[in-house]
Amino acid sequence: MSESGQSQHRRLVTEVPGPLSRELAARRALALPAGLSSAFPMYIADAGPGYVVDVDGNSFLDLGSGIAVTGVGNSAPRxxxxxxxxxxxxxxxxxxxxxxxxxxxxxxxxxxxxxxxxxxxxxxxxxxxxxxxxxxxxxxxxxxxxxxxxxxxxxxxxxxxxxxxxxxxxxxxxxxxxxxxxxxxxxxxxxxxxxxxxxxxxxxxxxxxxxxxxxxxxxxxxxxxxxxxxxxxxxxxxxxxxxxxxxxxxxxxxxxxxxxxxxxxxxxxxxxxxxxxxxxxxxxxxxxxxxxxxxxxxxxxxxxxxxxxxxxxxxxxxxxxxxxxxxxxxxxxxxxxxxDGLLARARRIGEIMTAELGEIAATAEIIGEIRGRGAMIGAELVTGADKTPSPDAVAAVIRYARDHGVLLLSAGTYGNVLRLLPPMVVSDELLFDAMGVLRAAFDAL
Missing domain, CATH: 3.40.640.10 (Type I PLP-dependent aspartate aminotransferase-like (Major domain))
Structure with missing residues (x-):
């Protein structure tokens, strides 16, 4: 359990975003400039090694690490x-x-x-x-x-x-x-x-x-x-x-x-x-x-x-x-x-994500390439033999994953790359759970 008593597992108890996040969004609209955007509409109240918990009590598996910042986890003991x-x-x-x-x-x-x-x-x-x-x-x-x-x-x-x-x-x-x-x-x-x-x-x-x-x-x-x-x-x-x-x-x-x-x-x-x-x-x-x-x-x-x-x-x-x-x-x-052996752990995370994405790609032709190293893996989504970038598909996968308790980021000059940046302390259990949601997101396409 996290310090606030929230579950460390994926758990949704309200719609996304929930009512408290929507209240904060209304305050934001009056206080912040429009050019300052956020990838997700949920406001975070707590976090731990591989997950974040929003103000409504929803727990999300985090494959973004604050854009590669919390590699050793949120609130790492040391x-x-x-x-x-x-x-x-x-x-x-x-x-x-x-x-x-x-x-x-x-x-x-x-x-x-x-x-x-x-x-x-x-x-x-x-x-x-x-x-x-x-x-x-x-x-x-x-x-x-x-x-x-x-x-x-x-x-x-x-x-x-x-x-x-x-x-x-x-x-x-x-x-x-x-x-x-x-x-x-x-x-x-x-x-x-x-x-x-x-x-x-x-x-x-x-x-x-x-x-x-x-x-x-x-x-x-x-x-x-x-x-x-x-x-x-x-x-x-x-x-x-x-x-x-x-x-x-x-x-x-x-x-x-x-x-x-x-x-x-x-x-x-x-x-x-x-x-x-x-x-x-x-x-x-x-x-x-x-x-x-x-x-x-x-x-x-x-x-x-x-x-x-x-x-x-x-x-x-x-x-x-x-x-x-x-x-x-x-x-x-x-x-x-x-x-804590996190270099070896990053390599292990990369092996898991690459293998899981490879299995997804076997049936999802939209995945053109899987690349990266360690806990820094991307999947480029394309359509057709000419490799036309598919940013809409990336957006759909990210939206599905968010609505099912997993946070993913996009990247790429063409906006068509899914990037996976989990913290190096994420457990195998949480990682496999997140990859299962990602598999379902591609099925939903």
Whole structure:
């Protein structure tokens, strides 16, 4: 049972949304702007490892984890203990004014855990977008170059710079221009949709990348290439094998810094600490957020010492960056992953979800591809031989699942990818129950 006494199992006691959620929605309409939307209309009162409970007492199995944030679970014991103890001492000093040990500890862990045995430095921020924006600042400072290269289907944030770097116009960029200069976009080696077939994706995408760099920009003008080792909002796209290696080698040859955006794919989500490890990529800079803070806002940029030390004193920081309570929570989250075997658990979750989706796909032709790693699995829904995206089918599956007690998220440039991001602490029982509802949702199509 949860702390509020609610069942940890899927349980619906009212219609969805229930009367109390509808009352809160009426208040919301008068208090919040229309552009601030929510995926679901239920207001949450309690949560635990793999489920959330709304104000009406309905219990939902959670395959979203607050968009990959609560990887160690909601109110994970180690997170609660460390953050609670910190709350009794102090909530804020601003690290730029009065520093504290918790900040150092988080940075030391990230320096240890991120790929590569070179000397590293880490700076902390509040969100993934802040981390990405500051990674660009570090890269430009260290190289003295202006240009930044990003990829099709990428998502890097909602600030001016990161919104520019993000690929999708709707909903992230429409009406918000003009955008930041010196950002250039190249194709992603997206195997499922590569025009000449997945076997050619890595080679041809790299050729197009090289052409853009050398003919349109000039390698000597490029500060950094930033890439998500598995693209998140873009549709859980796993780059074609070998593509990231080619990009990394080209960057090293031309003095270009490689930034891995691991905001969504990092902190154990894929069954490794970082998705970059799968192809043995050692980025010059890496951004982390989401799962790092165990549910509290925290982000980081970790990079080679000489790059991170290139910025003048006072050039990097923020009032709330590396908040002491968030740092304490992050230490609890890291400890949970290391001591509770959650990397192996993420891999096991991936095996279950992939197998279950494979069985569904055997009879549901609308599933074009299942992809991802660990507790980060997506299913792209399409119709016809031309792979026409089917966002309506995704919406229908999500709606059916919600009405039967399971929360799913969508993703993809075309809105046609179901993404499964359960917490790494979800039990087999809850996971199989959720996949059973997903099976019924496809049957209902």
């Amino acid at each position: 997170v609660v203990a460390r953050a609670g103890e910190q709350l009794t001492r102090f909530t804020h000093t601003c690290f730029m004014v009065n520093p504290y040990e918790g900040y150092l500890e988080v940075c030391e862990h990230l320096n240890r855990l991120t790929p590569g045995d070179h000397e590293k430095r880490t700076a902390l921020f509040n969100s993934g977008a802040e981390a990405v924006e500051n990674a660009v600042k570090y890269a430009r400072s260290a190289t003295g170059r202006p240009a930044v290269i990003v990829f099709d289907h990428a998502f890097h944030g909602r600030t001016l710079m990161t919104m520019t770097m993000t690929a999708a116009a709707a909903p992230y960029k429409r009406t918000f221009g003009p955008f930041a200069p010196e950002v250039y976009r190249v194709p992603m080696a997206y195997p499922y949709r590569w025009p000449s077939g997945p076997e050619n994706a890595a080679r041809e995408a790299f050729e197009q990348f090289q052409m853009v760099v050398e003919r349109q920009i000039g390698p000597a003008s490029v500060a950094a290439v930033i890439v998500e080792p598995i693209q998140g909002e873009g549709g859980f796209i796993v780059p074609a094998p070998g593509f990231l290696r080619q990009i990394a080698d080209y960057c090293a040859e031309h003095g270009i810094l490689l930034i891995a955006d691991e905001v969504q794919s990092g902190i154990g989500r894929t069954g490794d600490w970082f998705a970059s490890e799968f192809e043995q990529i050692v980025p010059d800079l890496m951004t982390t957020a989401k799962g790092l803070g165990g549910g509290l806002p925290l982000a980081g940029v970790t990079g080679r010492a000489e790059i991170m030390d290139s910025v003048h004193p006072g050039g990097i920081g923020g009032t709330y960056s590396g908040n002491p309570v968030a740092c304490a929570a992050a230490l609890g989250a890291i400890e949970s992953i290391e001591h």
